[in-house]
Amino acid sequence: MLKNNHVDSKKLISELEQLLDDMHRYSTTVDRYVITSSTDIHGKITSVSQAFCQLTGYSEKELIGNKHNILRHPDTPTEFFAEMWQTITSGQSWRGELRNINKSGECFWVQLQIDSIRDEKGNTVGYISIEQNITDRKYIELLTIRDELTGAFNRRHYNHVLPIEIERAKRDNKQLCFMMIDADNFKKYNDTYGHQEGDEVLKNIVATLKNTFKRADDFIFRLGGEEFAVLYRAENESYAQSIADISRSKIYDLNMPHSGNPPYGRVTVSSGVMILKPDQQYILEEIYKYADEALYKAKHNGRNFVSFHDTEDDIELF
Numbered sequence: 357m358l359k360n361n362h363v364d365s366k367k368l369i370s371e372l373e374q375l376l377d378d379m380h381r382y383s384t385t386v387d388r389y390v391i392t393s394s395t396d397i398h399g400k401i402t403s404v405s406q407a408f409c410q411l412t413g414y415s416e417k418e419l420i421g422n423k424h425n426i427l428r429h430p431d432t433p434t435e436f437f438a439e440m441w442q443t444i445t446s447g448q449s450w451r452g453e454l455r456n457i458n459k460s461g462e463c464f465w466v467q468l469q470i471d472s473i474r475d476e477k478g479n480t481v482g483y484i485s486i487e488q489n490i491t492d493r494k495y496i497e498l499l500t501i502r503d504e505l506t507g508a509f510n511r512r513h514y515n516h517v518l519p520i521e522i523e524r525a526k527r528d529n530k531q532l533c534f535m536m537i538d539a540d541n542f543k544k545y546n547d548t549y550g551h552q553e554g555d556e557v558l559k560n561i562v563a564t565l566k567n568t569f570k571r572a573d574d575f576i577f578r579l580g581g582e583e584f585a586v587l588y589r590a591e592n593e594s595y596a597q598s599i600a601d602i603s604r605s606k607i608y609d610l611n612m613p614h615s616g617n618p619p620y621g622r623v624t625v626s627s628g629v630m631i632l633k634p635d636q637q638y639i640l641e642e643i644y645k646y647a648d649e650a651l652y653k654a655k656h657n658g659r660n661f662v663s664f665h666d667t668e669d670d671i672e673l674f
């Protein structure tokens with residue numbers, strides 16, 4: 357009897373050792389290959405996998421006790437994180453794509469899922485994230501939607517985004533503005549200063565637009581040649597008008613010489629804006645047409661000017 361007991365416990369110990377070995381192997385593999393991190397309820401990092409350290413360039417010691425904002429990309433708007441926190445603190449999982457910055461200052465993209473960690477009573481005691489490195493895919497994706505010269509979104513992306521943003525603005529009961537921007541007398545600029553210098557001007561125009569329209573839901577497009585567009589939301593007409601004019605004057609203030617653009621003698625742009633009301637239906641092609649007509653008015657008005665489409669009068673409704 358005693359002997360039997362001895363044999364059983366030896367067998368049990370060996371099985372337990374085997375189990376511990378398996379668990380160790382499993383956790384080592386997870387640690388090495390799964391990009392994961394945990395935080396307490398305040399967002400302070402409590403554990404990270406080796407794969408997480410490898411991706412971010414930070415050591416475990418540097419990360420523990422810190423918050424994930426150590427990785428924050430400056431272009432990610434605060435609203436993005438507010439929405440993320442709202443979701444996870446309400447007990448739901450959050451899934452999405454996020455651009456981060458590693459320790460060397462390089463950008464990387466992750467697809468991540470964040471879930472609550474709960475104690476035996478069901479209380480949230482922290483959060484765990486599992487991530488996937490999607491930088492390569494994102495890079496290819498961005499190449500297909502961006503204009504190579506200026507970095508603005510291309511026309512294809514404009515066609516994709518416009519209907520989505522119109523619906524979103526309607527849902528949020530916000531006015532959406534579509535502004536077309538065209539460099540003035542640009543043919544003369546190229547003729548005088550050369551095409552390459554012209555390219556630099558186009559880059560400066562987009563950089564200035566990016567500097568002006570900085571909200572998460574602002575979109576800057578290059579629709580073709582020296583023609584650009586911005587899609588932006590406006591709480592009211594006064595904002596819609598003032599920001600459009602600020603973008604025009606910021607480009608004027610760059611003071612890029614342009615002798616063929618009298619009376620200004622510098623690079624200027626003209627813009628045409630169409631304001632979309634959330635309670636109205638629009639035909640997509642008409643939006644472009646009306647903004648283009650407003651742009652024509654701005655050109656006609658002497659250039660370096662922002663003109664607004666007269667709403668209500670002649671919008672074709674469904």
Ligand SMILES: Nc1nc2c(ncn2[C@@H]2O[C@H](COP(=O)(O)OP(=O)(O)OP(=O)(O)O)[C@@H](O)[C@H]2O)c(=O)[nH]1
Pocket residue numbers: 538539540541542543544546550551552553554555558580581582655659
């Ligand atoms: N440098 C450069 N020029 C471009 C590019 N795309 C288009 N253009 C030039 O932009 C000029 C546009 O000229 P037009 O459409 O005649 O208009 P404009 O001279 O700007 O005159 P207004 O629009 O009436 O003020 C043409 O000379 C095009 O060659 C580009 O990528 N780089």
